[in-house]
Amino acid sequence: xxxxxxxxxxxxxxxxxxxxxxxxxxxxxxxxxxxxxxxxxxxxxxxxxxxxxxxxxxxxxxxxxxxxxxxxxxxxxxxxxxxxxxxxxxxxxxxxxxxxxxxxxxxxxxxxxxxxxxxxxxxxxxxxxxxxxxxxxxxxxxxxxxxxxxxxxxxxxxxxxxxxxxxxxxxxxxxxxxxxxxxxxxxxxxxxxxxxxxxxxxxxxxxxxxxxxxxxxxxxxxxxxxxxxxxxxxxxxxxxxxxxxxxxxxxxxxxxxxxxxxxxxxxxxxxxxxxxxxxxxxxxxxxxxxxxxxxxxxxxxxxxxxxxxxxxxxxxxxxxxxxxx
Amino acid sequence: xxxxxxxxxxxxxxxxxxxxxxxxxxxxxxxxxxxxxxxxxxxxxxxxxxxxxxxxxxxxxxxxxxxxxxxxxxxxxxxxxxxxxxxxxxxxxxxxxxxxxxxxxxxxxxxxxxxxxxxxxxxxxxxxxxxxxxxxxxxxxxxxxxxxxxxxxxxxxxxxxxxxxxxxxxxxxxxxxxxxxxxxxxxxxxxxxxxxxxxxxxxxxxxxxxxxxxxxxxxxxxxxxxxxxxxxxxxxxxxxxxxxxxxxxxxxxxxxxxxxxxxxxxxxxxxxxxxxxxxxxxxxxxxxxxxxxxxxxxxxxxxxxxxxxxxxxxxxxxxxxxxxxxxxxxxxxxxxxxxxxxxxxxxxxxxxxxxxxxxxxxxxxxxxxxxxxxxxxxxxxxxxxxxxxxxxxxxxxxxxxxxxxxxxxxxxxxxxxxxxxxxxxxxxxxxxxxxxxxxxxxxxxxxxxxxxxxxxxxxxxxxxxxxxxxxxxxxxxxxxxxxxxxxxxxxxx
Numbered sequence: 001x002x003x004x005x006x007x008x009x010x011x012x013x014x015x016x017x018x019x020x021x022x023x024x025x026x027x028x029x030x031x032x033x034x035x036x037x038x039x040x041x042x043x044x045x046x047x048x049x050x051x052x053x054x055x056x057x058x059x060x061x062x063x064x065x066x067x068x069x070x071x072x073x074x075x076x077x078x079x080x081x082x083x084x085x086x087x088x089x090x091x092x093x094x095x096x097x098x099x100x101x102x103x104x105x106x107x108x109x110x111x112x113x114x115x116x117x118x119x120x121x122x123x124x125x126x127x128x129x130x131x132x133x134x135x136x137x138x139x140x141x142x143x144x145x146x147x148x149x150x151x152x153x154x155x156x157x158x159x160x161x162x163x164x165x166x167x168x169x170x171x172x173x174x175x176x177x178x179x180x181x182x183x184x185x186x187x188x189x190x191x192x193x194x195x196x197x198x199x200x201x202x203x204x205x206x207x208x209x210x211x212x213x214x215x216x217x218x219x220x221x222x223x224x225x226x227x228x229x230x231x232x233x234x235x236x237x238x239x240x241x242x243x244x245x246x247x248x249x250x251x252x253x254x255x256x257x258x259x260x261x262x263x264x265x266x267x268x269x270x271x272x273x274x275x276x277x278x279x280x281x282x283x284x285x286x287x288x289x290x291x292x293x294x295x296x297x298x299x300x301x302x303x304x305x306x307x308x309x310x311x312x313x314x315x316x317x318x319x320x321x322x323x324x325x
Numbered sequence: 326x327x328x329x330x331x332x333x334x335x336x337x338x339x340x341x342x343x344x345x346x347x348x349x350x351x352x353x354x355x356x357x358x359x360x361x362x363x364x365x366x367x368x369x370x371x372x373x374x375x376x377x378x379x380x381x382x383x384x385x386x387x388x389x390x391x392x393x394x395x396x397x398x399x400x401x402x403x404x405x406x407x408x409x410x411x412x413x414x415x416x417x418x419x420x421x422x423x424x425x426x427x428x429x430x431x432x433x434x435x436x437x438x439x440x441x442x443x444x445x446x447x448x449x450x451x452x453x454x455x456x457x458x459x460x461x462x463x464x465x466x467x468x469x470x471x472x473x474x475x476x477x478x479x480x481x482x483x484x485x486x487x488x489x490x491x492x493x494x495x496x497x498x499x500x501x502x503x504x505x506x507x508x509x510x511x512x513x514x515x516x517x518x519x520x521x522x523x524x525x526x527x528x529x530x531x532x533x534x535x536x537x538x539x540x541x542x543x544x545x546x547x548x549x550x551x552x553x554x555x556x557x558x559x560x561x562x563x564x565x566x567x568x569x570x571x572x573x574x575x576x577x578x579x580x581x582x583x584x585x586x587x588x589x590x591x592x593x594x595x596x597x598x599x600x601x602x603x604x605x606x607x608x609x610x611x612x613x614x615x616x617x618x619x620x621x622x623x624x625x626x627x628x629x630x631x632x633x634x635x636x637x638x639x640x641x642x643x644x645x646x647x648x649x650x651x652x653x654x655x656x657x658x659x660x661x662x663x664x665x666x667x668x669x670x671x672x673x674x675x676x677x678x679x680x681x682x683x684x685x686x687x688x689x690x691x692x693x694x695x696x697x698x699x700x701x702x703x704x705x706x707x708x709x710x711x712x713x714x715x716x717x718x719x720x721x722x723x724x725x726x727x728x729x730x731x732x733x734x735x736x737x738x739x740x741x742x743x744x745x746x747x748x749x750x751x752x753x754x755x756x757x758x759x760x761x762x763x764x765x766x767x768x769x770x771x772x773x774x775x776x777x778x779x780x781x782x783x784x785x786x787x788x789x790x791x792x793x794x795x796x797x798x799x800x801x802x803x804x805x806x807x808x809x810x811x812x813x814x815x816x817x818x
Contacts, residue, residue, distance in 0.1 A: 201668035210651025
């Protein structure tokens with residue numbers, strides 16, 4: 001039994017750690033951004049503008065849900081952007097010739113296969129997920145270009161998935177919210193979600209305690225593949241065309257949102273809510289820059305800087321935590 | 326004393342307003358070994374970190390080789406020849422043995438590392454330690470005990486005046502421990518002063534000249550090591566007269582839970598036979614590497630079984646994976662808590678409930694309230710000191726962490742529990758607590774417990790029966806009151 005002073009010390013340390021919730025600084029930053037854009041642009045607070053912000057986020061957001069799960073388990077899927085591009089090319093091709101249902105089936109079949117491939121290499125072969133998915137990212141980008149011979153493919157009669165507005169709210173937003181809620185519940189309340197935290201926190205202990213880590217990671221990669229496919233389908237429907245370059249750099253946005261939201265790169269920590277706030281921050285920043293007529297190239301610059309900021313924050317927090325321990 | 330190397334006087338130290346050292350004095354002469362004893366949290370580590378310049382004392386004076394120092398920082402401490410060897414490894418696992426021995430101080434000419442010179446010097450040091458490790462081996466592929474010796478070798482290559490060893494023997498086999506002690510004898514003859522921190526009282530008389538005991542941040546006893554009796558030391562550490570090593574009440578059951586016959590795994594252990602009955606605690610005693618821990622690993626499915634068979638409640642069971650075994654209501658507590666046991670950044674409640682989520686909700690859901698309640702229940706029953714169910718487990722003391730990990734399997738209602746070195750890194754007071762808890766649980770739930778340990782005191786205090794292993798074979802069985810320290814040691818060596 002530890003003596004009393006030891007315990008007091010521990011409690012003191014624990015208290016100081018508890019004082020700052022992980023997402024508090026980010027939330028503060030988001031509020032600052034909102035205030036800033038409210039004063040600098042008359043259009044910012046317009047409800048239609050908020051609709052724009054979230055439509056722009058929905059595609060990324062859908063991928064962020066399994067992305068957060070993977071990050072919590074200490075894994076990363078970089079292939080999401082290329083996967084969305086390939087999905088779009090498949091969809092445009094198949095819908096034109098065989099109709100919408102077949103098109104969607106083909107897209108989800110592709111997402112499933114991709115998830116199985118990524119999952120196989122990570123869990124069965126044992127390749128680091130960063131490298132595995134970097135490989136699939138490059139391969140799939142090539143495939144996306146091959147399918148359309150480097151060209152954009154027009155798609156007919158399937159705009160509703162990306163542009164319908166039931167009850168005045170765009171369908172992609174509904175889909176994103178629906179998936180995000182499933183994500184929140186899964187992470188907080190299911191065995192699957194809790195196992196992800198355990199695996200990320202200490203993969204060896206997870207194995208020794210009898211968690212079937214490989215199955216869980218495999219399933220997560222499949223979810224990631226399926227969600228990339230869905231995101232690609234929505235994007236293609238919005239554009240009415242399959243564009244091999246439409247989803248370039250999407251993985252960067254996804255990872256930025258997740259890390260901004262407080263998920264630890266080392267695994268074991270993170271929440272769906274955090275990711276949603278991270279995502280919103282990126283959306284507000286992008287939107288505000290457009291409203292202020294900043295050239296779009298600056299969005300890329302801002303996003304890159306945000307990612308560096310987010311990982312620095314993560315690293316600083318880890319270091320502080322280990323110092324206090 | 327004219328040859329006094331170190332003199333710390335009236336050292337006080339506070340962390341965030343809490344004083345952890347209340348005016349401690351410590352002296353160390355040249356060629357002297359001072360054993361520093363105390364429970365976890367008594368202030369030993371803080372005290373030696375002050376000596377290493379790692380921590381600045383709140384008040385008190387530091388004198389090294391007769392010179393009073395206003396301030397001591399890490400760099401200065403190194404200049405003065407003060408070296409520390411920690412329990413945890415501080416090496417570069419990807420580099421070679423030679424590189425590790427000269428880590429950061431590689432022999433060089435200009436910008437080029439002198440590889441052949443380094444290999445030669447490294448070999449000299451290893452010969453001096455009588456260690457048979459190739460200098461070009463990769464450190465990460467060595468056993469933990471061997472890597473520990475590399476750290477000692479590193480200290481030897483530098484001009485060391487004062488050597489602090491913080492529980493260096495925890496991961497060493499008996500042979501390696503003896504080798505370390507003979508090196509310490511050598512260093513003593515060369516006039517190096519050593520502070521030796523340990524949990525193992527039997528090492529004190531072997532290695533130390535003087536013993537100092539810390540309790541709650543104060544020095545409570547300083548005596549000649551030859552005159553210190555075991556009882557005196559224990560009572561000084563605990564602050565009250567310790568109970569004698571009394572054998573526990575034996576459990577008399579005859580319903581077999583786990584039956585092992587002819588069990589073999591390559592050369593790790595061969596032809597092992599035993600039965601553990603319901604409610605019984607059977608100890609497998611032997612040095613590290615004798616096969617005790619390996620048997621538990623194989624039974625749980627972490628190591629392949631190459632021969633023999635295992636029966637659980639009369640049915641043949643072949644463990645394929647840890648997950649299979651856990652589903653069969655078998656529990657396993659690994660020796661390496663940090664690496665294999667706990668989920669460091671997660672809460673105590675989660676760490677405890679991880680094996681019980683299935684019964685804490687339906688359709689794959691987990692009810693957090695049940696998780697919280699389970700923790701409160703076990704925290705009361707096992708006297709786990711924590712701030713509450715949401716506290717991160719890594720902020721608990723070692724003994725409390727271990728209780729959480731034990732409760733993990735109790736809550737999961739396992740029928741067979743495999744424990745490997747269940748009190749490693751746990752202080753003396755909490756040890757007895759843990760023995761009592763394990764015995765209570767075994768008796769009340771009829772759980773069969775198998776303990777692999779290299780600590781004979783643990784066997785005496787915990788087990789109903791003991792098998793002694795040596796080089797992977799069972800060499801003797803002790804039952805009832807014949808489970809004695811002297812017999813265990815005699816049988817294992």
